[in-house]
Amino acid sequence: MxxxxxxxxxxxxxxxxxxxxxxxxxxxxxxxxxxxxxxxxxxxxxxxxxxxxxxxxxxxxxxxxxxxxxxxxxxxxxxAPQTRLEANLKHSNKSKLLHNHVELQFQNIQYALDNITEETFQHIVEKIASSRQVLCSSVRSGRPVGEYLSQGINRLLGNCQYIDADKSDWVDELVHFQSDDFIIAVSYPRYAKRIKDLLEAAKSYGVEVLLITDSYSSPLTKYAQYVLPCSSASAGSHNSVVSAIFIVDYILSALAINDPERTKPRLDQINHMLTKMSYHTTH
Structure with missing residues (x-):
């Protein structure tokens, strides 16, 4: 400073x-x-x-x-969260909190759209679809994004798993990764060292990486071939995942729509099995 x-x-x-x-x-x-x-x-x-x-x-x-x-x-x-909260309290208006929250999230989404090209989206969707296997990983505030994306990819393509980077399980998986595999990592300030360890290992194995983070200035971007900058600004103390969920939701839609010959039969099989199990309640 x-x-x-x-x-x-x-x-x-x-x-x-x-x-x-x-x-x-x-x-x-x-x-x-x-x-x-x-x-x-x-x-x-x-x-x-x-x-x-x-x-x-x-x-x-x-x-x-x-x-x-x-x-x-x-x-x-x-x-730290308490410091962000302190800064936001200085400029907050409780009577307009909902309005300010909505405005901020629109800005977060617009920031992502302004900084991600359609070509980048296309490359990422093609990379996920063509990969032998995909590993999604995150920690703490990034977990909802990583888990949501991992579940969606696996439901559509059957080639994805989620691992919490705070656990060492990713080491057991990564040693078997090859150049035709893909890693998707989610990390927000204050950028967990465990994610950095995972990305350094991925780089040593020649595995390409998609990083979902708050901006291109994230210290983790140097490990990634693809970066999706999704602002995590919030009106409170936390890292907001709204813009990231918006972006990965689009990726899941593109995966489903771009290759229906692959995704529809799998969805049909999954639905058939769930129906046979009476998984969903009818009441």
Missing amino acids: DDLIHKLQHKVAGLTEAQRRIADYIVQNPMEVAFLTVDKLASKVGTSTATIMRFSAAVGYSGFSELQKELQSNMKHKA
């Missing part, structure tokens, strides 16, 4: 009035800015996203994401 403040102080004389407002907001709210989308920051400061980008360049960064990456790197120890 000291390095960033030094840069801001050194450059302040050459900044416009709007850019100085941005600098002031960052200095006063570094933890909050570290996890804001550029649109949200622009709204809070009362300026445009283009001004945020020009400001980032003016203080020596290639873009806002690089500035934010430095903030996140310097403030990892402050990114």
Whole structure:
């Protein structure tokens, strides 16, 4: 954080009035800015996203994401849930909490859509469908995303399993992985070391990785061939999984629709077995 403040102080004389407002907001709210989308920051400061980008360049960064990456790197120890809650309490309005929550989640989803191309989606869907086996893994706040995606892929294709990276079971599985297999990992701040261990091992085995994380500035992106940036910003203290669930739900839909000759017979067989077991209640 000291390095960033030094840069801001050194450059302040050459900044416009709007850019100085941005600098002031960052200095006063570094933890909050570290996890804001550029649109949200622009709204809070009362300026445009283009001004945020020009400001980032003016203080020596290639873009806002690089500035934010430095903030996140310097403030990892402050990114605890209670600290996020403290930051959100400063700007929350309880009477408008539902409205603000909905607005924030729309922004989270839009952030993902703005940063993921259709070509990337297509490559990921094709990779999952063509893989011999798929391993989904996550920890803690990423678990709902990993489990949901794993169950959906396995129901459609029968080639996926979920393993909690906090357990060592993934080691037993990974030693048998080959280059035609695929790993999907989910990790949000404060980026669990167990996920990093898994991805390092995957890289050593030549297994390609899809990483679902909060942004391209995540320290885990260097291990992945594919990255789906899904903002985890919330109005409270937790990592929100709303945008990630939205994105992986699309992936599951694409898998089902793109290859019905493969997915429909499997769904029919599963339904037949469940019906035979009287699995679903009729009352």
